Amino acid sequence: MPTITRRGARPHTARLASATATALLVGLLSGTGSSAADTAPVATGADLDYSCGLPDHNGVPSADLAARVEVSTHLPGSAVAGKPIEAGDVGVEVSVPRAGTADLFPSATAVESTSTLAIEAVQGQERAQATWRTTAPGTALPPTGDTLVLAHTGEVPTVTVNASGTLRLLAGALTLTLTPDVGAPVSLSCAPAPHGAREVARLSVPESAEPSAPAGTPSAEPPTKKEEEESGTGNVTVAPRSAAEPPPVQDDDCAHMPTGKLDTSVGEPPPPYRHTVTDLEGIPMCAYAVGLSTVRKQNGSMIINDLAGTPGLMHVRGVVRSEGGGWSPDPLDLDGYSQIWSLAELDLPDARSTFLSFGFVPVSAAVSFETSQITILTSQPHTIDPTTAVNYVAFRQSLRLHDVKVNGTPLDVGPSCRTEKSFRVVLNGNMFSKEYPYVNVFSGGLLTGKVDIPAFTGCGTGGENLNGLFTAAISGPGNEIRMNQAPTCLPGEFPVACPPALPELPSIKPDSSS
Structure with missing residues (x-):
């Protein structure tokens, strides 16, 4: 496993990649700030160790690649129970040895990336699952002996808690979809290193800030039984930010x-x-x-x-x-x-x-x-x-x-x-x-x-x-x-295949016809 260099000692090229990613997305992200509390957002960061499975020629993970994942957020200093907590514009910076990815796209000189990070919101015994999807624009591939730094940014779902206490955000599985300028896209499945840190951030929900509604009662409509089963609780809920998710199809x-x-x-x-x-x-x-x-x-x-x-x-x-x-x-x-x-x-x-x-x-x-x-x-x-x-x-x-x-x-x-x-x-x-x-x-x-x-x-x-x-x-x-x-949705009194499903991304097969 390569030696992990602290942020202050990062190579200059890594800084340029991160700055470029921010500049590319500054006009695309709404930057609405925090709606969970009156306090100003506070920058937080976490350095996490991950292990990614390198696929063989059949797409099956056959070797492990050590990765460093830096997750940054802009959470409020404290939150108000019953109100959505926004993490601001989230950054997921993934660093891997260039040598470990050389065989994935040998002819490429640049790569675009999408990261999908599983996040678990935990408050006491209650928890909910969220998915943070972020993107990194075209990043030049460094020489084989250097580190490839993919600086992903994006907006993520909000979290709402309805009781006082400490809220922790824990990182889980990470999927990277890499699209090189030459060759077909590659998907890497990554997991936190065994016994490694998983906490991305934590913040407090003061007892005095609780709403008058009883604990466990959401501020809006109560969750259905299915939603409670999927999230693990009716007291911690995750909802998409309207600017980051398409509206449901009616x-x-x-x-x-x-x-x-x-x-x-x-x-x-x-x-x-x-x-x-x-x-x-x-x-x-x-x-x-x-x-x-x-x-x-x-x-x-x-x-x-x-x-x-x-x-x-x-x-x-x-x-x-x-x-x-x-x-x-x-x-x-x-x-x-x-x-x-x-x-x-x-x-x-x-x-x-x-x-x-x-x-x-x-x-x-x-x-x-x-x-x-x-x-x-x-x-x-x-x-x-x-x-x-x-x-x-x-x-x-x-x-x-x-x-x-x-x-x-x-x-x-x-x-x-x-x-x-x-x-x-x-x-x-x-x-x-x-x-x-x-x-x-x-x-x-x-x-x-x-x-x-x-x-x-x-x-x-x-x-x-x-x-x-x-x-x-x-x-x-x-x-x-x-x-x-995907199959077509036929709306009406007796809808068929509705709402419309999301299809899988097909693979690229040069000179193929099926």
């Missing part, structure tokens, strides 16, 4: 019905006999989809519709058109033809991408997506042969780059740095996929395809033309997209 959210024209060019050729087309009102549905988009020139990928942020909900008008027909003049011939069309829309949140300019300079940028109406087709060209079934999802899309940084230094590209035209995206769903079979839009599953990204235009300010930089680094054919759609 029936009204899912009832929205997209309008527009279908892209029928993706359809299979109709049969010569009894071909009929029936337009229908459609069924309101919704679903979440998450995926990875790979830039071929960089051999790197970015997360699309990241579930750790505020993901966009796909609204679907299911079954707006049906087609049928036959391949024989004999109406008794069983070999038929069937196509079901649906229309959808998805407003994607910005994604963050890191790539290399000229092969060695890390460039990171926020990517905004402008997506047209989405056509979804499930086709069965020959009903007697299920292997002929195909699924297509088609739409047009434009990309806009902003908040660009070159080697950590902001680069003003202007407000209109974008692809010079929209490009067509056609994804295929395979019902025989071994990863996530896609039968139709109702069941969801894996959708894959490759796109040709056009050249960029409008990049630069003050007469500076940066179009060539982004065109050379990003534009071109063969860029793979892999999206995993």
Whole structure:
């Protein structure tokens, strides 16, 4: 296990990584401060020893990697019973030997990271579970002999206690999702070192500050029995901060019905006999989809519709058109033809991408997506042969780059740095996929395809033309997209698969089709 260096003796590069992370997030975090007490927030910190499992080529942890985890909070000096306690903008700084991660992404020069830390809120015999999700922007990978420092920051759920006493926050399991600029994302599962410290922070709830309600009674609505069983108590509760968590999906959210024209060019050729087309009102549905988009020139990928942020909900008008027909003049011939069309829309949140300019300079940028109406087709060209079934999802899309940084230094590209035209995206769903079979839009599953990204235009300010930089680094054919759609939620009096589930992030498999 490497020697642990105290904060004052940290290498200068670690300080730069931490400062960069703070600067990147200062405009994204609301910084609402503490609402639990009148006292000013107090900076607290904890240095914890962790052990992370390094995955082998099959993704199974096969070796241990020692890690140092520094957790910082801005809790109030004391709290008021019955009122939410906010930890402020939390930092989770993870330090690991670069040599231990060298085999995970041997060709990468920078990595983005998301941390998910389990926190146990304990007051006496009562406790509740919370999850702290924080992110670290693109971090340059140091030489093999140095330490890789990932400075995560973010907002976390509040904690409410309804009795006086000392509240302790204890750290538990930690998951790191590392996305290199070259190669596929890697997930590390980490646990506190045996017999090591776990306390992140503690604060007091004075007896005089208790509310008039009896102990164990929440200040708002009382928890349900299920909530008490999940948290371990009705006296310590955890709630998401409204600015950090997407609101729950209601029936009204899912009832929205997209309008527009279908892209029928993706359809299979109709049969010569009894071909009929029936337009229908459609069924309101919704679903979440998450995926990875790979830039071929960089051999790197970015997360699309990241579930750790505020993901966009796909609204679907299911079954707006049906087609049928036959391949024989004999109406008794069983070999038929069937196509079901649906229309959808998805407003994607910005994604963050890191790539290399000229092969060695890390460039990171926020990517905004402008997506047209989405056509979804499930086709069965020959009903007697299920292997002929195909699924297509088609739409047009434009990309806009902003908040660009070159080697950590902001680069003003202007407000209109974008692809010079929209490009067509056609994804295929395979019902025989071994990863996530896609039968139709109702069941969801894996959708894959490759796109040709056009050249960029409008990049630069003050007469500076940066179009060539982004065109050379990003534009071109063969860029793979892999999206995993969860089953659709059908709202109504008797809802099905509601609220919409969150799908798993698919893996990147170069030159794969399923």
